[in-house]
Amino acid sequence: MTHNHNNIQVLLICGGGGSEHDVSLRTADFIQRELAGAPDIQLTRVTMNENGQLLDSDGMLRELRSDKLLYSASGSAQPVDYVIPSIHGYPGETGDLQSQLEILGLPYYGCGSEASKICFNKITTKLWLTALGVDNTPYQFLCTNTAEETAKAKDALQQWGTVFVKASNQGSSVGCYKVSDEEALEQALNDAFRLSPYVLVEKCLKVRELEVAAYTYEGELVITAPGEVCAPADTFYSYEEKYAEGSRALTHVVAEGLSDGQLGWIYEAAKRAFIGLQLEDLSRIDFFLTDDGEIYLNEVNTFPGMTSISMFPKMLQNNGHDFCTYLTALIRAAV
Missing domain, CATH: 3.40.50.20 (Rossmann fold)
Structure with a gap:
């Protein structure tokens, strides 16, 4: 060569x-x-x-x-x-x-080792977001699979009705269970603890799933308008659903019907997260908008999918930016 x-x-x-x-x-x-x-x-x-x-x-x-x-x-x-x-x-x-x-x-x-580690762990992410003053989904955090700790999960289930049980350091929807009764809760906790030393029990909300692309373009931080992922009614947006070629999840590069106040909040929260977590080059930041109009930052993806159907490149292009120009500028600047 x-x-x-x-x-x-x-x-x-x-x-x-x-x-x-x-x-x-x-x-x-x-x-x-x-x-x-x-x-x-x-x-x-x-x-x-x-x-x-x-x-x-x-x-x-x-x-x-x-x-x-x-x-x-x-x-x-x-x-x-x-x-x-x-x-x-x-x-x-x-x-x-x-x-x-x-x-x-x-x-x-992409993002540095520290930011990547923080954002990949669902619990650390939430601790950081709270410290940065960014609202995130109500949750309980369990650090051992013991009766004392799992009692917190049972309380959460009683209080919230339906919860998500999540292994803390697994990627995209892997080790994630939707639970509405105590029997299923016990099973989900055992499964999640097999995958991860820490487990998150999160309130299940009726939400719209919004996401923004945040990236550095010619030296400036750019945050796109939010796009929306509409999972088909009745399915939890599982890992398979997210990446299957025949995925029935619909995406809208620009979410409709958001107020200026909501758009402003999402923009500010994404910016605060990008700067506060010291992200670099790119991320996809996901939000929940509840039926009551509450907005929560759900997760930060430090290396989002970039297949031809993925939201990150679509939102970047929709924002008037060329992916090749964007990436080559970062490469030249670094070298």
Whole structure:
């Protein structure tokens, strides 16, 4: 492979071997297509397997070392100037991969290791949001599967009628159960504690699901108008529903019928979260609007899906911004 020394050598890492492996490949496809039009960027794509090994398109092992070179099995190496960690869930969205890249001194796309870790853990996110003065869904936090702690969950169920039980550090709707009676609650708590050392019990609300794309464009923080995800009536928007090609969830790039006050609140809350959590480059910030007109910040996605049907790229484009221009500007600025 010839390297023009003026080119920026970008390493795209996707996969990860976890539950979101396949979606992460689709996001990488999207990024690869978008960057194809940038003449000064030379992209090398590798897929990470469940053991953290990097494989190229031929299935051959590649290794990124502290000299910032990507080695192949034959011993040849190529320089790496910038990394795009296109991995949803572990280890990309959890901050682990970012920590490794920081140790290697390599600039990369997206939020830092600390912000990623905070936002991936549903409980830490809520503690931070509360500290930043941003309203979030009412919840109870359980740190052990003992009678004393699970009593909090039973109280919450009695008080709220229906709750979501969530494993705290699983990605997109994985380890998330909707519960309306005590028997189901016990089962859900056991399942959630198997996946995670901490469990969140959250009030189930009748809501509209709104989301904004927040990103840095030419040095400025941009927050789009909220889009809306309308899950079909009667289904909980599960992981499969979210990513299935035949997903019945409808999305509207711009949510309808929001008042200026609601739009203003969402904008300010998203901005406060982006700055307060020290997010970088991109995020998708999700809100709940209840039937009573309450707005809660539900979650912060530090590496949102970017398939052709995903909200983040759609909202960015709808905002009059070109994805390739946006990403190449970040790459050039970092390098």
